[in-house]
Amino acid sequence: MSASTIDTAPTPKVRPFYWSVRRELWENRGVYFAPLGVAAVVLAGFLYSSSNLPRLVARAVAGDQKAILALHIPYAAGAGAAYVISLAVAVFYCLGALHGERRDRSLLFWKSLPVSDLQTVLSKASVAIVIQPLVAVAVALGLQLIMLAWGTAVLAINGVDPALLWAHLKLPFIWVMLPYGVVINALWTAPVFAWLLLVSAWAKRMTFVWAVAPWLALSLFELLAFHTHHVWSFLDERIFGGMAEAYTIGGLGKAPVIQLSQADPLRFLANPGLWTGLVIAAALLAGCAWLRRTRDPI
């Protein structure tokens, strides 16, 4: 096995981390199967409707806006669905990540090996915050390439110039904006996933309820007591703000970004909310490592 060649690597901390991430992916195959499954469904729908494609392209060339939109939909829906399902998988992955190992007592096996609690927590966090978005992007791009190839072939067989399709799809724009938005959202929502991991390290059961209920209770209390909704706005901003930041003009959540010049990564980097969020995420992950250290199996 090639792993044996890494044995003498001078960075002994990287190796346990690499294997910890791998073992997370062995255990949680939903990380890639869920977006792949969704992509397969979208692809099936696209293939089923592809006999319409030559007519649709003809209408689009004639300037029919509905037809132009219809050409786009499979590409956008495929990418969107793969990403949304990935976020859902990441949420439930985090809620189980430090809870399941205490529940089935496998914690005692993991702890018998020279992998620190912090390394373990970081490997789990990186699956949710780094690996899962990367998988979503890779699946979305792969899906779009297959759809593009198929569409091109269908048009060519029917004697329609495929370039007409390509001109309408604006795929280069999508291929820049998709990873861009995914990176921004991952950075922005990092404290959300860190919070889910913390609950998973702390709660004895019903991690989902413990993750959500305190925030709902706080929002409700604030609404009833003071007739304000700061907590609710805070949650809304932290959960959906990343998407608004990436995909709407000025990050205001109103007009969507439709060309590259409207994207503004520097404004995002200058947003103090990004940095406070990352600091809070780091603190929460340190808390996870401490909890994993001190808590017994359930």
Place this chain on the structure above:
Amino acid sequence: MAPAIQARGLRKAFGKSIALDGVDLTVEPGRILGLIGPNGAGKSTALNAILGLTQCEGDLKVLGLDSWAQRDRLMTDVCFIADVAVLPRWMRVVQALDYVQGVHPRFDRAKAERLLDRTTIKRTSRVRELSKGMVTQLHLALVMAIDARLLVLDEPTLGLDLIFRKAFYDSLLNDYFDGDRTIVVSTHQVEEIQHILTDVVFIDRGRIVLDTSMEAFETRYAELAAAPEHLEFARALKPIHERQLFGRSYLIFDGADRERLAALGEVRTPSLADLFVATMTPASAESGRAR
């Protein structure tokens, strides 16, 4: 050489219940120590403290390191089976091998493969598909292939049948123990491990009630199957324990002169199990009660 384990005044309470109540323990390298005690005596707490899984009051050095504060460093040199069946159920055997090889610098893959070849465990099986005995075999194969200086086993054979238990300890002696390594094992099945131990510690209600090498144990304790006519005289020598079996009285003595006892009946070394019962139950409560 520095002791493998050195504990002074270990104390640990969970709420009001005291799990460890001032434990002093020294284990030299190359020993096989049996930690024996009733349920709730503090065995697991003591082992968890040694493994840095639990923080205790007192002073505890394992292989010269503070087992709580320096746990991450310690785990390269220490390995343990803390409970039966803690291997993750979703894992495939080959994944377990890959993973341990990946994270442990002292894992000998070839040795683990050799140990597994002696079993019927398939590399492609998931842990959940293996019987309890096979899971233990797999865990032992993984652990024995790690070149650790201290191995801690907490009830490693609980719930296994006799054949697996016997094979487990035979394998531990033949394929793992080399005279330099230190092994600490806790179990209820006292008889089965008696022959492999070099030292034994009895623990009860958080305190160590006996701490001896097996050689010292064999000279210190004697069991007398008293001849009926000498029974009263034997009782006057203050046995620590007496029991009746098939109408005969068996008395256990601590530090008695064996030659003197030999005049009163048959003398032999008591089993650890009998001494355990004798130590755990006050002589007054138990004496004269027929089993």
